[in-house]
Amino acid sequence: MEKYFLKNIDNPDSADVNEYMKVGGYKNLSKALGMQPKEILDEVKKSGLRGRGGAGFPSGMKWSFAVADPKLPKYLLCNADEGEPGTFKDRPILEKNPHLLIEGMAISGYTLGAEYGYVYLRGEYPKAKDILNGAIKQAVEKNFLGDNILGKGVKFHLAVYQGAGAYICGEETALIESIEGKKGQPRNKPPFPVNVGAWAMPTIVNNVETLSNLPLIVEIGGEAYSKIGSKDCPGPKLYCVSGHVEKPGVFELPMGTSLKDIIYKHAGGIKGGKKLKAVIPGGISTPVLPADSIDCAMDFVSMPKAGSMLGSGAVIVMDESVCMVKVTYRALKFFEHESCGKCVPCREGTDWLRKILERIENGQGREGDIELLSDVAGIMYGKTFCPLGDGAAGVVIGMLKHFRNEFEEHIKNAKCIFSC
Amino acid sequence: MFNETVLKEIDEIRAKYPDRKSALLPSLYIAQREFGWLSNDALQCVAKTLNLPEAEVRGTASFYAMFKNRPVGRHLIQLCTNVSCMIFGAEKLVDFIGRKYGVQPNGTSQDGRFSLVIMECIGACGTAPAMLVNTDFYENLSENRIEEILEGYK
Numbered sequence: 001m002e003k004y005f006l007k008n009i010d011n012p013d014s015a016d017v018n019e020y021m022k023v024g025g026y027k028n029l030s031k032a033l034g035m036q037p038k039e040i041l042d043e044v045k046k047s048g049l050r051g052r053g054g055a056g057f058p059s060g061m062k063w064s065f066a067v068a069d070p071k072l073p074k075y076l077l078c079n080a081d082e083g084e085p086g087t088f089k090d091r092p093i094l095e096k097n098p099h100l101l102i103e104g105m106a107i108s109g110y111t112l113g114a115e116y117g118y119v120y121l122r123g124e125y126p127k128a129k130d131i132l133n134g135a136i137k138q139a140v141e142k143n144f145l146g147d148n149i150l151g152k153g154v155k156f157h158l159a160v161y162q163g164a165g166a167y168i169c170g171e172e173t174a175l176i177e178s179i180e181g182k183k184g185q186p187r188n189k190p191p192f193p194v195n196v197g198a199w200a201m202p203t204i205v206n207n208v209e210t211l212s213n214l215p216l217i218v219e220i221g222g223e224a225y226s227k228i229g230s231k232d233c234p235g236p237k238l239y240c241v242s243g244h245v246e247k248p249g250v251f252e253l254p255m256g257t258s259l260k261d262i263i264y265k266h267a268g269g270i271k272g273g274k275k276l277k278a279v280i281p282g283g284i285s286t287p288v289l290p291a292d293s294i295d296c297a298m299d300f301v302s303m304p305k306a307g308s309m310l311g312s313g314a315v316i317v318m319d320e321s322v323c324m325v326k327v328t329y330r331a332l333k334f335f336e337h338e339s340c341g342k343c344v345p346c347r348e349g350t351d352w353l354r355k356i357l358e359r360i361e362n363g364q365g366r367e368g369d370i371e372l373l374s375d376v377a378g379i380m381y382g383k384t385f386c387p388l389g390d391g392a393a394g395v396v397i398g399m400l401k402h403f404r405n406e407f408e409e410h411i412k413n414a415k416c417i418f419s420c
Numbered sequence: 421m422f423n424e425t426v427l428k429e430i431d432e433i434r435a436k437y438p439d440r441k442s443a444l445l446p447s448l449y450i451a452q453r454e455f456g457w458l459s460n461d462a463l464q465c466v467a468k469t470l471n472l473p474e475a476e477v478r479g480t481a482s483f484y485a486m487f488k489n490r491p492v493g494r495h496l497i498q499l500c501t502n503v504s505c506m507i508f509g510a511e512k513l514v515d516f517i518g519r520k521y522g523v524q525p526n527g528t529s530q531d532g533r534f535s536l537v538i539m540e541c542i543g544a545c546g547t548a549p550a551m552l553v554n555t556d557f558y559e560n561l562s563e564n565r566i567e568e569i570l571e572g573y574k
């Protein structure tokens with residue numbers, strides 16, 4: 001299949017508006033403005049597009065909730081927080097193909113009746129910020145953004161809001177708090193952002209990759225889009241592979257490509273011909289899969305059946321030399337650091353789990369520690385204010401399920417068996 | 421107080437949002453740029469400019485890792501040690517930087533040249549280990565590479 005998100009990125013000037021237009025850029029915006037918003041929304045529904053930020057929520061459905069009250073102003077927020085460790089899939093769009101996102105957002109804004117859009121960009125991407133700001137300026141000059149887009153009387157303005165290093169701000173209600181100039185702590189739901197979001201108005205939050213699909217859906221129509229990749233959650237998908245593979249990187253493949261193929265066919269297999277031990281398939285918050293369980297389709301429907309989640313499509317590959325206790329400990333250090341402190345099970349639970357894991361890894365594990373880990377994780381799971389705590393607990397539960405013996409060995413031998 | 425140019429910059433940011441409070445994070449970035457870190461003076465400037473209670477400005481600033489509540493060196497090294505970087509030896513690089521440049525995580529070298537912060541994934545996992553120095557990305561790091569790179573930051 002021809003590349004869509006990554007089209008033209010080998011061109012060093014791919015972020016320039018003229019280069020983007022040379023490969024057909026912005027012609028779908030023009031086509032969209034000739035359609036009724038309702039028609040575009042129907043195409044999005046037909047396409048079966050699901051959000052690429054991690055949860056896989058059907059975008060057409062989310063959008064229909066948001067447009068329910070046509071009188072209220074609406075805001076479109078693009079989630080470019082990309083904080084899930086292991087994830088670097090939005091970065092090539094932001095840095096190399098920013099006009100695809102801008103075109104996608106302009107189409108979305110028109111469809112939703114939103115006149116203002118904001119890209120919430122993580123603070124750790126300073127280069128993307130400059131590129132995106134430059135691209136927005138060019139798009140305004142070409143009249144693809146502004147008060148009267150392409151002379152069609154459509155208004156849509158776009159600005160970049162820079163986050164400041166808080167993983168939780170990727171959660172959509174925390175993101176909204178943050179863009180309102182507050183601490184990024186999640187809000188209670190309901191009300192959902194589509195009803196009461198940023199500045200108390202209906203607000204649509206979508207991931208970078210999700211919104212970048214819009215030009216394609218407008219171009220080929222929802223029906224044809226729904227035929228790409230998996231039946232239940234179609235479309236092109238960016239998978240990012242890191243860890244012990246020969247060719248790490250971002251791969252654009254049809255949704256539902258098998259995890260095994262992603263690792264062996266596309267990422268070149270295990271580095272140095274070593275043996276595969278485990279894969280974290282969708283970013284650090286998704287449960288680990290042992291080497292013999294990677295024959296599964298990487299989409300939102302199949303991965304839960306395989307015992308994990310698609311998450312952000314961030315595949316972390318680990319060979320036999322990696323200590324699973326250490327990985328779990330490092331993951332929990334992350335969750336402890338990033339817990340926003342709002343709810344007790346997450347704030348206290350991540351701290352407990354990290355402490356227990358730290359002592360096991362350092363050879364001071366006690367008898368009963370494994371049971372304690374299960375207990376704490378079990379208590380957290382499903383009881384935290386937002387899914388950050390579920391992610392933390394799920395990591396521990398998954399690791400104990402598949403690699404319990406490594407935890408036992410650490411405690412029995414009173415040291416890390418991988419000499420790390 | 422901020423000078424006229426900065427005040428104008430903040431005004432322009434405010435105009436982009438339905439509510440002036442949204443300008444808080446961008447203004448904290450600006451204050452950090454102007455003052456080097458978010459000192460009391462810096463926070464007071466932001467509070468006055470946006471007409472927000474100082475406690476609120478301070479509270480919000482304290483929530484975000486990239487807002488600095490103490491002075492930083494001339495160059496800020498932000499090294500990732502999350503899992504994809506860890507399995508390629510990022511922690512050894514932390515030790516190396518500590519030995520070679522006399523700077524520990526969350527600290528500053530005595531000569532004020534470098535500050536070091538440990539990061540939680542900077543989106544360069546495919547080219548791990550990775551770091552940012554100020555606003556520049558460096559990937560596929562090794563001890564030698566780090567030495568070469570940091571030569572460029574005096």
Ligand SMILES: Cc1cc2nc3c(=O)[nH]c(=O)nc-3n(C[C@H](O)[C@H](O)[C@H](O)COP(=O)(O)O)c2cc1C
Pocket residue numbers: 050051052053054055056057059079080081082083084167168169170171172173205206207208210211386387388
């Ligand atoms: C702790 C946490 C972190 C998240 N981080 C991100 C993120 O960095 N980027 C993102 O797009 N979605 C992230 N999400 C998911 C968002 O809450 C939200 O579901 C998503 O932005 C919706 O967009 P989509 O429907 O296009 O996927 C995160 C969720 C949680 C609970």
Ligand code: FES
Pocket residue numbers: 085086087500501502503504505506540541542543544545548549550
């Ligand atoms: S884990 Fe280090 S950059 Fe992602």
